[in-house]
Amino acid sequence: xxxxxxxxxxxxxxxxxxxxxxxxxxxxxxxxxxxxxxxxxxxxxxxxxxxxxxxxxxxxxxxxxxxxxxxxxxxxxxxxxxxxxxxxxxxxxxxxxxxxxxxxxxxxxxxxxxxxxxxxxxxxxxxxxxxxxxxxxxxxxxxxxxxxxxxxxxxxxxxxxxxxxxxxxx
Numbered sequence: 001x002x003x004x005x006x007x008x009x010x011x012x013x014x015x016x017x018x019x020x021x022x023x024x025x026x027x028x029x030x031x032x033x034x035x036x037x038x039x040x041x042x043x044x045x046x047x048x049x050x051x052x053x054x055x056x057x058x059x060x061x062x063x064x065x066x067x068x069x070x071x072x073x074x075x076x077x078x079x080x081x082x083x084x085x086x087x088x089x090x091x092x093x094x095x096x097x098x099x100x101x102x103x104x105x106x107x108x109x110x111x112x113x114x115x116x117x118x119x120x121x122x123x124x125x126x127x128x129x130x131x132x133x134x135x136x137x138x139x140x141x142x143x144x145x146x147x148x149x150x151x152x153x154x155x156x157x158x159x160x161x162x163x164x165x166x167x168x169x170x
Contacts, residue, residue, distance in 0.1 A: 063126040063133050071121075071163045079164055080108045086161035087168065096155060100170030111158060111165035118142035119167065121160040 074082055084101075091097035100106040111119040119141045126133045141158065149156050157168040 063128045065128075066124055066126045069123040069125050069135070071165075074164055079110065079166075082164050083108050083161050083166045083168065087157065097170070100155075106168065106170045109167045109169075111167045114167045116142060116145045117158065117167055118145065119158050119165055121163075121165050 073079075087097070088101070097106070111117055119139065121137065121139045123135050123137050125135050139160070146156070146158065155170050157166075159166060
């Protein structure tokens with residue numbers, strides 16, 4: 001059984017796959033069922049191509065369909081609670097983070113609300129005969145904008161917590 005798990009860097013995975021003689025031919029322009037070059041019109045061409053290539057490679061290994069998994073969006077306090085629960089575990093030993101929580105200077109936002117950031121996560125599920133074979137993940141982000149934010153000082157965290165894309169500052 002084929003299993004493709006979430007990858008930390010889709011680009012790295014694709015470069016490794018493209019370099020292998022047995023998979024080089026996969027990188028032709030094809031469309032897998034349910035995945036187009038720009039799912040929902042909301043991804044960059046690079047990520048759209050990456051999603052297609054992951055889906056196409058998986059299809060060549062036996063899958064018959066692939067689809068971008070919809071993200072359930074939590075509202076208001078539920079969103080902030082989910083993100084804070086996630087980050088509190090990760091940053092439990094970070095004094096700056098804990099001080100920002102304690103003094104109320106931590107700001108939690110949906111990543112989509114910071115348009116210039118361009119952050120969005122995607123998960124592509126692949127199936128064969130109606131059975132789930134595995135998933136692959138990808139993200140988009142405006143690296144220059146993020147670099148400029150970091151250079152301006154302060155703390156900035158961007159990521160995904162259980163399907164919730166967030167941007168946190170303090």
